[in-house]
Amino acid sequence: MIRLEKRPTPSQVWSWATPLVAVLATMVAGGVLFAFLGKNPVEVIRTIFWDPILGEFAFYYRGQLLVKAGPLILIAIGLSLGFRAGIWNIGAEGQYIMGAIFGAAVGLAFYPMEARWLIFPLMIIAGAFGGFIWAMIPGILRTRFNTNEILVSLLLVYVAEQILAWAALSALRNPEGAGFPGSRNLKQYASAANEELIVGWGMHWGVVAAFIAVIFAYILLSRHILGLNIRLAGEAPRAARFAGVNPERLVLLCLGISGGLAGLAGLFEVAGPAGQISIDFNVGYGFTAIIVAFLGRLHPIGILLAGLLMALTYIGGEAAQATLGLPAAAIQAFQGMLLFFLLAFDVLTNYRVRFGREVKA
Amino acid sequence: MSATLLEINGLRKAYPGVVANDDVSFSVGESEVHALLGENGAGKSTLVKMVYGLVRPDEGQMSFAGRTYAPGSPHEARRTGIAMVFQHFSLFEALDVAENVALGMETPPPMHELANNIREVSETYGLPLDPGRLVGELSAGERQRVEIIRCLLQDPKLLIMDEPTSVLTPQEVDILFETLRKLQTEGTSILYISHKLEEIRALCDGATILRLGKVTGTCDPREKSARELAELMVGTELATPAVRDHELGDVALALNKLSVASTNPFGTTLKDLSLEVRKGEVLGIGGVAGNGQDELLVALSGEVLSDPGAVRMHGEAIGGFGPNQRRAMGLLAAPEERLGHAAAPDMSLVENAALSGWVRLGIVNRGFIDWGKARGYAEAVIKEFDVRTPGSGNAARSLSGGNLQKFVIGREIMQKPEVLVVNQPTWGVDASAAASIRQALLDLAAEGAAVVVISQDLDELMEISTRFAALNEGRLSEPRDAAGLTIDEIGLMLGGAHGMEVAHV
Numbered sequence: 065m066i067r068l069e070k071r072p073t074p075s076q077v078w079s080w081a082t083p084l085v086a087v088l089a090t091m092v093a094g095g096v097l098f099a100f101l102g103k104n105p106v107e108v109i110r111t112i113f114w115d116p117i118l119g120e121f122a123f124y125y126r127g128q129l130l131v132k133a134g135p136l137i138l139i140a141i142g143l144s145l146g147f148r149a150g151i152w153n154i155g156a157e158g159q160y161i162m163g164a165i166f167g168a169a170v171g172l173a174f175y176p177m178e179a180r181w182l183i184f185p186l187m188i189i190a191g192a193f194g195g196f197i198w199a200m201i202p203g204i205l206r207t208r209f210n211t212n213e214i215l216v217s218l219l220l221v222y223v224a225e226q227i228l229a230w231a232a233l234s235a236l237r238n239p240e241g242a243g244f245p246g247s248r249n250l251k252q253y254a255s256a257a258n259e260e261l262i263v264g265w266g267m268h269w270g271v272v273a274a275f276i277a278v279i280f281a282y283i284l285l286s287r288h289i290l291g292l293n294i295r296l297a298g299e300a301p302r303a304a305r306f307a308g309v310n311p312e313r314l315v316l317l318c319l320g321i322s323g324g325l326a327g328l329a330g331l332f333e334v335a336g337p338a339g340q341i342s343i344d345f346n347v348g349y350g351f352t353a354i355i356v357a358f359l360g361r362l363h364p365i366g367i368l369l370a371g372l373l374m375a376l377t378y379i380g381g382e383a384a385q386a387t388l389g390l391p392a393a394a395i396q397a398f399q400g401m402l403l404f405f406l407l408a409f410d411v412l413t414n415y416r417v418r419f420g421r422e423v424k425a
Numbered sequence: 426m427s428a429t430l431l432e433i434n435g436l437r438k439a440y441p442g443v444v445a446n447d448d449v450s451f452s453v454g455e456s457e458v459h460a461l462l463g464e465n466g467a468g469k470s471t472l473v474k475m476v477y478g479l480v481r482p483d484e485g486q487m488s489f490a491g492r493t494y495a496p497g498s499p500h501e502a503r504r505t506g507i508a509m510v511f512q513h514f515s516l517f518e519a520l521d522v523a524e525n526v527a528l529g530m531e532t533p534p535p536m537h538e539l540a541n542n543i544r545e546v547s548e549t550y551g552l553p554l555d556p557g558r559l560v561g562e563l564s565a566g567e568r569q570r571v572e573i574i575r576c577l578l579q580d581p582k583l584l585i586m587d588e589p590t591s592v593l594t595p596q597e598v599d600i601l602f603e604t605l606r607k608l609q610t611e612g613t614s615i616l617y618i619s620h621k622l623e624e625i626r627a628l629c630d631g632a633t634i635l636r637l638g639k640v641t642g643t644c645d646p647r648e649k650s651a652r653e654l655a656e657l658m659v660g661t662e663l664a665t666p667a668v669r670d671h672e673l674g675d676v677a678l679a680l681n682k683l684s685v686a687s688t689n690p691f692g693t694t695l696k697d698l699s700l701e702v703r704k705g706e707v708l709g710i711g712g713v714a715g716n717g718q719d720e721l722l723v724a725l726s727g728e729v730l731s732d733p734g735a736v737r738m739h740g741e742a743i744g745g746f747g748p749n750q751r752r753a754m755g756l757l758a759a760p761e762e763r764l765g766h767a768a769a770p771d772m773s774l775v776e777n778a779a780l781s782g783w784v785r786l787g788i789v790n791r792g793f794i795d796w797g798k799a800r801g802y803a804e805a806v807i808k809e810f811d812v813r814t815p816g817s818g819n820a821a822r823s824l825s826g827g828n829l830q831k832f833v834i835g836r837e838i839m840q841k842p843e844v845l846v847v848n849q850p851t852w853g854v855d856a857s858a859a860a861s862i863r864q865a866l867l868d869l870a871a872e873g874a875a876v877v878v879i880s881q882d883l884d885e886l887m888e889i890s891t892r893f894a895a896l897n898e899g900r901l902s903e904p905r906d907a908a909g910l911t912i913d914e915i916g917l918m919l920g921g922a923h924g925m926e927v928a929h930v
Binding site: 072074287288289290292295296299300302303304305306307308310 | 440723726727728747748749750752758760762765766767768769770771772776779780781783784789792793794796820822823
């Protein structure tokens with residue numbers, strides 16, 4: 065018989081060990097899955113986790129690592145604040161899209177004027193604002209009408225996707241693009257380009273912003289009264305009220321921050337790696353960031369590491385698709401498994417597993 | 426002496442870092458009412474949990490009705506003939522009485538039959554209860570009856586009761602005692618846990634006293650005074666709170682027709698509450714649970730806002746001020762629910778100290794928390810109020826109820842409030858700690874603070890109140906001087922008869 069015994073205090077060891085155990089379990093279960101697909105599991109796992117960093121073509125993949133990790137970390141940091149406070153923004157993908165559209169629109173409005181000192185900062189502000197506004201919709205609906213922010217924010221992703229299609233097909237379409245959908249390429253517009261800061265590293269302004277967000281979030285949560293209030297609201301809502309936390313203000317604040325950061329991530333992506341507004345601009349960073357946030361224990365440093373790991377599965381997954389012919393769905397299942405195992409092993413933080421019946425001494 | 430029903434021999438249970446019970450032996454005779462006495466953390470709960478099969482002992486044996494008894498689950502305990510009424514009810518408010526009873530039974534009969542059984546048992550034992558009523562509409566006393574009837578339907582040989590009277594009015598206590606005596610004459614044994622020593626002396630035939638997990642004595646409680654019993658349990662002489670004579674000052678806190686709608690569907694709406702508390706005064710507010718105590722506390726703490734003029738402090742209208750604005754002015758509060766309201770369960774005591782203390786203690790500087798200062802304050806509270814914990818870094822939920830209570834009350838008192846509002850300040854706290862909390866409240870008043878004590882413990886209110894008022898269905902009676910009030914008068918005030926009195930005036 066297996067029994068779960070509640071621990072008096074959550075285990076510190078397990079709180080940090082569960083992500084590692086979950087990663088290992090995902091590798092094992094993923095390996096079994098890949099074996100069923102007729103692939104050599106060891107080879108697939110190596111292709112995903114090893115080759116991008118230390119393999120033959122690592123010089124190419126390494127740059128990709130930060131490019132993918134940057135938006136994931138930036139979005140996940142914002143989400144983690146809300147998640148800690150019990151405010152569930154599931155629509156970061158939509159806020160990411162709106163940030164990209166707002167930011168790109170501002171940049172394109174100035175085309176072909178050259179004034180980087182003005183245009184790029186304005187785009188950053190517009191990007192953050194786009195995400196912020198999109199997150200305020202579920203925020204205000206929740207505080208005013210008590211709607212569920214999970215549903216509203218999620219459904220707004222699909223609205224954002226429609227707006228993205230409209231922007232790519234008409235509003236922001238490149239007038240010199242020979243009728244093809246998609247905006248001008250911002251990378252070729254010096255005043256608006258989010259260029260690589262160190263060539264070959266994939267380090268662009270969005271990655272810098274992600275690192276700054278990690279540091280800010282760390283200080284906020286560990287040293288600032290607002291961080292204490294955020295944690296309180298999530299752990300004990302009544303105690304938070306007792307401590308003077310205004311729950312409505314906190315909802316708006318957390319949604320606003322997470323929306324703003326997701327918008328920033330979208331802007332840096334559209335002005336950098338993606339280069340243009342296109343119909344298929346969004347690739348699911350906003351959803352994957354949810355996994356990153358939980359894998360990182362909602363802790364800024366943890367999110368930094370989880371973001372890098374998740375980026376690795378993206379890149380490794382692509383490599384596995386290209387070289388081993390693994391279906392894309394298998395990689396998504398693999399990423400999903402990670403969250404599944406993480407939540408399952410999380411039980412160990414609060415509970416102790418006892419095998420067999422207690423024997424009298 | 427009648428035959429032994431339950432015999433406990435050398436029980437031991439250790440948790441990491443604590444030995445909850447060590448070599449505990451005692452016995453309960455057939456149709457005996459046996460009291461289990463002890464301070465908080467003395468191991469009473471662990472002990473009865475072992476008897477009820479919730480916790481397995483590390484060492485020792487039990488025998489029940491002459492046979493070896495080692496329950497692996499409450500299920501097994503119930504089959505053997507042991508039933509338990511817990512201190513905190515486990516009832517579903519949205520279900521009716523019969524449904525709640527059925528949920529706790531091994532093999533519930535069909536609903537209509539069960540309803541009849543409930544009526545029958547409730548009449549036999551003088552516990553009036555309608556099986557069709559929603560539990561959410563019942564008073565605390567009636568809810569307890571649901572739990573008791575659920576037990577009685579199993580026809581137990583031993584009934585365990587954990588602090589059963591803490592939520593009852595004096596009249597309800599009388600009814601409960603009638604029932605217990607009746608059960609006793611029918612041959613049921615009762616294991617009775619309580620802090621109220623007078624009750625134990627009135628009801629019990631035998632008592633086992635626990636201290637720090639060990640048995641320190643067995644006696645006949647009727648032959649000892651309440652004071653002697655308390656001292657046996659605490660191990661030292663008990664200090665009676667001393668009321669210091671002092672002059673009352675100006676009105677510090679005033680309510681003027683305070684009305685607040687409850688947000689909870691089963692909550693109580695406050696209606697036209699008016700009162701004045703002066704500096705140096707302790708206003709006791711009695712009442713049976715669920716008559717608006719919680720709502721009154723949150724309206725005073727600032728968690729729920731009201732008409733600005735309905736709450737005034739030193740004449741200033743503060744009804745629209747939030748908790749931290751009120752704290753800055755010197756109005757502090759300590760809610761009843763320790764875990765989840767007064768303290769965040771998974772946060773450390775340091776974080777919990779900062780939670781309500783940062784405004785007045787300068788723990789936060791330009792938004793940043795000075796954790797060193799917060800730790801210092803947490804440790805000062807732990808020391809001053811004798812909170813037993815391995816350290817200030819421990820999570821609030823790892824403390825026993827009484828120790829956490831000492832912490833959350835101490836946390837407010839040591840901030841030197843000008844007005845302090847507390848709800849159930851000594852709920853679940855052992856006798857000596859309760860005495861020191863009461864003394865601290867009295868000292869605070871003597872130093873010129875206005876203190877409002879909301880409590881269901883009438884003895885406590887009589888001991889420390891300058892004036893007394895009762896809450897009933899969200900209305901407050903006219904406060905009266907506490908000196909000279911009789912228990913009967915108080916009972917009437919609690920029952921709502923004061924409404925007629927007011928109408929005459």
